[in-house]
Amino acid sequence: MTYEVEPAVHPELAAHTAHFAKRVYTVAGHVHVAVGWSSANAAVIEGPDGLVVVDTGSGADLAAVIEAELRPQLRDPKAPVRAVVVTHHHPDHVNGLSHWAATPDVDVYAHRTFLAALTDQSGPTLHIMGLRSVYSLGNLLGPSDTEGVNDAVGPHAGVGTPSFVMPTVLVGDALETEVAGVRLRLFHNPGETDDAISVYLPDSDVLLCGDTIQGPTLPNIHTLRGCRYRDPMQWVRSIDALRAHGAAHLIPSHGQPVSGADRVAEVLAVERDCIQYIHDQTVRRMNEGLTPDELAETIELPEHLASYAPYAREYYGTVKHTVRQIFFGYLGWFGGDPVDLDPLPRAEHARRTVALMGGRERVLGAATEAYEAGEYQWAAELATHLTRIDREDTDARAVKAAAFRRLGYAQLNVNWRNWYLTSADELEDRIQPILPLINFAAVFAPRDLVARIPAAWLIELYTTRLRAEEALEVDTVLGWRVLGGVHGEEEVALHIHRGVARFLREIPADAAVVLELPRETVESLHLGRTDLRGALAGGDARTIRGGAADAADLLDLFDPLQPRRPTELTLR
Missing domain, CATH: 3.30.1050.10 (SCP2 sterol-binding domain)
Incomplete structure (x- = not known):
């Protein structure tokens, strides 16, 4: 049984791609931001005595390309790099380190917990996180499924060649310093990660906030690849710390800079209110006894927040997944129904369910009918009973894959899209997910880093x-x-x-x-x-x-x- 599904992209997601067109933006006359060459931006602060780089791009080779684009924008294209600031430990922010900090005289600034966070990322769950990242980022998808699509917070770019250089200056709660003739205030600003720092330039009223503002999207409080718990209210407090500066310019490490004090204040207020609204209403409903599934069905952003484009749109984070993360963060996995304490094994549950429904042919027929009626989630759920009984049931795999393609092509959220489409490829035996695991794990654990552990x-x-x-x-x-x-x-x-x-x-x-x-x-x-x-x-x-x-x-x-x-x- 075969199903023809034409590739498509949600129109709003496709339009969002323009946000990451390759361009160097100059802010306040001396801060230059390269958008579109890497999944994360690299910014260069130009001072009288040289350059300070904030975040590096997602690989040494991509960093070299970014520098070639940035240099012509500088007053002194030959100005030396004096320091690099890494806002947190994620690969797209640090894996270009060896390019920018190529000599020992370049200081590397990071939070004092940076190395612990980076090592933890390279530890017990390195390989499954690498594999799940392949799904989340769509790295195995073919051109027909990636053309015109972005990664929600950046272009659909390559991961680059990972590299690492040890930090030389570790920041605590805050550090006031001057580098290359530029006054800097570096301060702990945890949100997406606990080791995050932001940078304020008091003389030009510019905030470089890393991923505390994650970019032009609803923040990803929970990431499908997996991570440690991201505390929503800690994130809110960190955005409030950004708001307290009243800055004229905001430069996230994803997406375009924001200029104008009123516009900066508005973006920061919307981002923090989205997070707090989801948190507070989830906790309120948890206290009424709602389960994670019920929370996902119940909690929605109000229109004045949900419609604020692009910073509250669900390109990357989603309300449905955030409420589950908050529930688990407070109460753990148990939803409160003892039927979940010791459930039947999935395959056994599937066998008994299929028998009650009249057997394989009845279930397969119902899945096919649901697919033809446009009920793609129900079709996939029915087919899943059959694939759990027999992983090689090609008819069930085919209808499930087709349903996933329909669901994926309709998605505004790029993580959902990539999981649906990569899983469809897996079901159709187009990919063998284990093959890229080793190479992708190296993105989270560059050899230069592993050598230091x-x-x-x-x-x-x-x-x-x-x-x-x-x-x-x-x-x-x-x-x-x-x-x-x-x-x-x-x-x-x-x-x-x-x-x-x-x-x-x-x-x-x-x-x-x-x-x-x-x-x-x-x-x-x-x-x-x-x-x-x-x-x-x-x-x-x-x-x-x-x-x-x-x-x-x-x-x-x-x-x-x-x-x-x-x-x-x-x-x-």
Whole structure:
């Protein structure tokens, strides 16, 4: 069974693309903002003694292109870069660091929690977050599905070549300084991330706010790729801190600058009111007993906010997902109905439901009828019962994929659109999502960053990869001796004790097996460029205690980076 669905773009989303046309904007005569070459802007503050860069673009190669566009706009096109400010740790803001901070005399400013946030992003959930980001950003979609579409906060641009340089100046609550002859006030301004800082230029009344104003869209309080909880009221307080400046110019790290004190004040007021309205009304209705599903059906922005384009439009964030995030942030996952305490496994629930509905053919027929009637969500839900019973049910996959395409092409929200369309490609076997995972994970963990992380921390992550069911009778120690790298020689161990891998900060005398390997091999293991068995067989690792066969047996207790079965997010 085949379905023909012509590619389309929601007209308002298509029109939104013009917001990210490639252009260098000059603000207050000396701040130059490159919009459209990267998913995040890079801004250059021109001072008497050189340049201060705020955010870097999403890769070293893209940063080079951005600099070539910016230089002709400067009074002194050869002015040296004196400092780089990174407003927070996300890749599109920091992955061009090695280009702008190419020499040791360039200071890099970041919040004092920046490194912790960046390392956490590169840690236990690195690989699933990388995969989910592929879905959210539409990186696997073909040209027919990306032409004329933006990423809601920027152009649909490439991710670039990731890079990293260590910060040299860490900012606490606030820092008043002068760089390149320009007075700067850097202050902690958490919103999208807890490590966010904003920059105020008192002599020209310019605010560079990073992603505290996320760009020309309703803020993304919850991101579908996954992240730690984003506190809405902390975000509101940070916007209020921006409002207190009464600035004449506002430069977000996404989208066009905003000029005029009245216009800046209006944009800031609308953004903070949208967030607080959703938060307050969600909490109010939570206290009336509404569940996450009921909240999503009930809470809507009032017209005066919802219609404020583009800053309150749901190109990136959505009310339906924000209310769920707020519920989970306050109360956790449980909605209050004990039926959810220990539900039937999904496949078993699907089998029983399909049987009650009269069997596969009846359900498939109903899904097809729903699709033909334009009831695409219902068609997809019906087909999902069948794909949970049999992942290879091609007829069910076909109708579900077609329904997803119809839903995706109609979406104003680009994250929803990308998930629908990428999942449709997955259902139709057009993509194998696991293949780009390794390369995309490197976007969140540039090799330059991984080189700075202690090997002990990278090895501790193996505790989350132990196949416990195969290690319930195991009680032994695997030692690691790591040579080289900026941290010098490191020795740690994993005590595999009946299904738990306990991390030890030294190798005990009774360790059954001790591996010796260079720092570069540990990094390659973390980034998925090799695996432990392969490193041992290829000579990139060796045993200095215990035999190679014993080492291989222990290594086989840990999951490889790539899952043992295809990672199909849509078919679960």
